[in-house]
Amino acid sequence: MKKKDLLILILGFGLLLLIGGAALLYGELSEEYAPQDGLLTLAPTTQETVTADLPDTDVPAVTAESASPADTTAPSSNLAPDFTVYDADGNAVHLSDFIGRPVVVNFWASWCPPCRAEMPDFDAAYAEYGEEIVFLMVNMTDGFQETKEKAIAHVTEAGYRFPIYFDTAQSTAYAYNATSLPATYFIAADGSPVAYGIGMLDAESLARGIAMIHSAD
Numbered sequence: 001m002k003k004k005d006l007l008i009l010i011l012g013f014g015l016l017l018l019i020g021g022a023a024l025l026y027g028e029l030s031e032e033y034a035p036q037d038g039l040l041t042l043a044p045t046t047q048e049t050v051t052a053d054l055p056d057t058d059v060p061a062v063t064a065e066s067a068s069p070a071d072t073t074a075p076s077s078n079l080a081p082d083f084t085v086y087d088a089d090g091n092a093v094h095l096s097d098f099i100g101r102p103v104v105v106n107f108w109a110s111w112c113p114p115c116r117a118e119m120p121d122f123d124a125a126y127a128e129y130g131e132e133i134v135f136l137m138v139n140m141t142d143g144f145q146e147t148k149e150k151a152i153a154h155v156t157e158a159g160y161r162f163p164i165y166f167d168t169a170q171s172t173a174y175a176y177n178a179t180s181l182p183a184t185y186f187i188a189a190d191g192s193p194v195a196y197g198i199g200m201l202d203a204e205s206l207a208r209g210i211a212m213i214h215s216a217d
Helices: 005-030 071-075 112-129 148-158 171-175 203-214
Strands: 085-086 091-093 101-106 132-137 164-166 183-187 193-198
Touching: 071 085, 085 171, 101 112, 101 203, 112 132, 112 148, 112 203, 148 164, 193 203
Parallel strands: 101 132, 132 164
Antiparallel strands: 085 091, 085 164, 101 183, 183 193
């Protein structure tokens, strides 16, 4: 066998080993980092999101706190970050105003297709649970791509019944690391974060999240 042919054979064999090792490593890592059944993190039906125009922040995303709805009744010192948003009349509204009631926080924008797609389900949930659960539909109001006028027009034209709030300083988005839209957080009555979903939630996922905090009421 010529040296050239031997060299090609050796290189080919080495490439096969490299590919095989990479595939094995990928499989192990995929298994290690796959979502665990014990987490109450909601897996959106679709991972479709849009990127919000926000800088990176070191504040971590809210994560699930326990493996069963019953566990969420225990008091927790790990409270969801408080924030200030504004209603349509310009009045300040704080997350801490609602301690004692479960809260659903949804970050959205009218220019965001998956945000618009999930809104009918949120409106139906608000109609069913609005007396028991607080729905904070937080608009990412940057004043350029999204304005109060655009947000109000979208909600009014669609006939949605839930109230909307405006994150005009983007401080709430920073606190929750909401760099992709939509993003939804489920917060128990004691103020502790229970679950979250990044991307569009379907009606079933939304109902699961609500059940987690509603049962802890």
